[in-house]
Amino acid sequence: MNEKLEWYHDFIDRNYQPKNSDIVALFYFKPHPSVSIEDAVGRIASESSVGTWTTLSTLDSRIYEMRARAFKFTKTHVYVAYPLILWELGNIPQLLSGIAGNIFGMKAVTDLRLLDATLPLEYIQAFKGPEFGKDAIQKIFKKKEGPLTATVPKPKIGMTAEQHAQVAYDAWTGGIDCIKDDENLTSQSFNKFEKRVELLAKKRDQAENETGEIKDAFINVTAETHEMERRIKLLHEHQFKYFMVDVVTTGFAALQSIRTLSHDLKMAIHAHRAMHASFTRKPTHGISMLFLAKLLKLIGVDNLHIGTVIGKLEGKKKEILAMKELLLNPSVQEIPELRLPQDWGNIKGTLPVASGGLHPGLIPELLQIYNTTDLVIQVGGGIHGHPDGTKAGAMATVQAIEAYKEGIDLIEYAKSHTALQKALEKWHHIKPV
């Protein structure tokens, strides 16, 4: 009799009841035309856990029990349960090397997308989550409620540190809470990190004295890990409470390292997601933005860009709202084919950031969509493109938020608020593409 060549169907068990301690992942998949549904889901569960392409003489019953089980599947979606023992606690790269590793390259599937994974409390407990998260509104800025406001000086790179600091001062004194660096500004020859920090700290103090408000900055520390640590310490010495990092280009391991430092220094992390769309955008392949958001909250970013629905960058309303809840709420329920249930235990809520193509004319619609004040509204071009300059752009943004909160139509409110009036004359309610 021929010996069995492979054991993919051992990874399928429709009767398996996932344990509370299992990690349960949900994938969309499209099998190669030559591969059956069962063969595809068996391979997904196998290659992401203990299996390989053939049977093994080294397999014993203990290891066999550690295998993942595809316990529920349709022609397009599969739920896979992974025993906790497969995972090293506190190690996000290791998790991704399993549930988001080789399986993406398997010939047996032409498309594969990791939509979400429920992480059990025993797994969650090994992580810090955000240091301040949404509590930053009260704890750092001493405000009763949000939204917080931020602005990224534009042009996105090219300004000297002096120009940058002046624009920051104009925005702060116009009423904006935080200045944000752009994702591709770090420490270039024309705007060195140290110089920018020094000048911004001086202007921040000046703006705080003049306005009586607390001001901060999301200054981009993105670099090699040890250099990031050095930059974060420098920000701390200059009394900034936040730092910004490009979390995807920097990588999960580096992010975990600097999260430890942010805890020691009691600082908050503003997470920019540049490059996420290279693997989150195509709906049938890659990793969902929602699952990326879950990992980032778990590691402990305090603010995370999740999109605007109405701005210049791609992002579906349903997913953005599902992410908003995932970031802010202590637990969330399943949304079919989009989100799995998740209980966050003691992990604090991360503040969502709405950014990309916003201007004052879009703020009421944005706030209506988000339907929360636990939010950072980030406006770049929509402030620095104001006909009367940055300070007027900042004022117009704040006025648009005030109008929404007071329930007054923007056009009506603009009659007695010149900065808003001029912003509306330029942009009306246009939605940039």
Ligand code: CAP
């Ligand atoms: C916004 C922004 C942000 C994007 C990122 C930019 O500027 O600074 O990087 O919002 O997108 O450079 O485009 P504007 P997301 O306000 O001038 O558009 O938050 O969706 O990841």
Ligand code: MG
């Ligand atoms: Mg940017």
